[in-house]
Amino acid sequence: MRPKGRARGRLRGVAIDALIDAAALAHSGEEGLAAVKASYAKRIFEKANIKKPYEYRLIYCRKCKKISPIGISRRIRLRKGRIVFRCEICDGVYRKMVSKS
Numbered sequence: 001m002r003p004k005g006r007a008r009g010r011l012r013g014v015a016i017d018a019l020i021d022a023a024a025l026a027h028s029g030e031e032g033l034a035a036v037k038a039s040y041a042k043r044i045f046e047k048a049n050i051k052k053p054y055e056y057r058l059i060y061c062r063k064c065k066k067i068s069p070i071g072i073s074r075r076i077r078l079r080k081g082r083i084v085f086r087c088e089i090c091d092g093v094y095r096k097m098v099s100k101s
């Protein structure tokens with residue numbers, strides 16, 4: 001059974017904390033540990049059916065589904081009004097349009 005109500009809110013906090021820890025570990029060079037922590041966070045998000053906030057969704061690569069923080073294993077470029085994220089693990093590219101103002 002999926003957790004509901006308060007339990008779900010609590011799980012959301014736990015999962016986001018784990019994700020932040022994973023990103024911090026990746027930045028301090030502990031990539032193995034970061035991957036374990038990220039997969040743990042991902043499992044909670046999936047199990048409790050919680051939507052990840054957009055900025056946290058960007059931590060994972062869209063193609064290989066691994067944790068790939070910006071500045072560690074992902075490069076960002078601006079090109080023709082788009083933000084281009086390139087994963088260095090799988091060479092996957094994710095483009096995000098930037099609205100012109």
Ligand SMILES: [Zn+2]
Nearest residue numbers: 061064087090
């Ligand atoms: Zn990737």
